[in-house]
Amino acid sequence: MPDALDLLATRRTISAAFLAEPGPDQATLDQLLTIASRVPDHGKLTPWRFIVYRGDARAAVGERLAAIVAARDPAATDARLAEERGxxxxxxxxxxVVSQAAEHVKIPIWEQQMSAAAAAQNLLVAVHAAGFSGQWLTEWCAYDAEAAAMLGLGDGERFVAFIHVGTPTVPPQDRPRPALSDIVSEWTA
Known part of the structure; x- marks a missing residue:
């Protein structure tokens, strides 16, 4: 396992289109989700949860997304429906990664939502540490009430991310990163 700083410095997103089998086995998945759960959580509220989509369930989700699109847009092309199926x-x-943030007497909703986002980021780093790659996506179905309910959301929940995980079929590419001088300031009195 690379040291922690090297691991963080080398994490890159690989597009879901370039992630193939094998994916994590059950023991590795359990470890990834355990690590994802080790985030700041003021009040110990656990304001997030995970929904796993794998195997044949992924195709079933795609069929249902395509059905939603077709019902709303009878002119949807075969290509658009194929995109939803896949x-x-x-x-x-x-x-x-699901946010379950709710009103609380001490913990603001914003802090609960950031805890869920931290769980998504921990998951991406853990995926990298385990030798896989991942991509954090949301896309339309995360924000559409009918699609989100079909995907497993309950009342008051929101998707933070869909983390796509697999073995990369292409080498990671870096993207331009901001200069620290553009994003860091020092407060002075």
Whole structure:
């Protein structure tokens, strides 16, 4: 395992279209989700949860997304419907990270939502540490009430991310990063 700083410095996103089998086995998935759960959580509320989409369930999700699109847009092209059918089949595993943030007497909703986002980021780093690659996506189905309910959301929940996980078929590419001088300031009195 690379040291922690090297691991963080080398994490890159690989597009879900370039993630193939094998994906994590059950023991590795359990370890990834355990690590994803080790985030700041003021009040110990656990304001997030995970939904796992794998195997044949990914194709079933795609069929249901295509049905939603077709019902709303009878003119939807075969290409658009095929895109929906394949949306959750691009990678061997998709993990939905769900925010369960709710009003609380002490913990603001914003802090609960950031805890869920931290769980998604921990998951991406853990995926990298385990030798896989991942991509954090949301796309339309995360924000559409009918699609989100079909994907497993309950009342008051929101998707933070769909983390697509698999073995990369292309080398990672870096993207331009901001200069620290553009994003860091020092407060002075």
């Amino acid at each position: 949306r959750f089949s691009r990678a061997p595993l998709v993990i939905g």
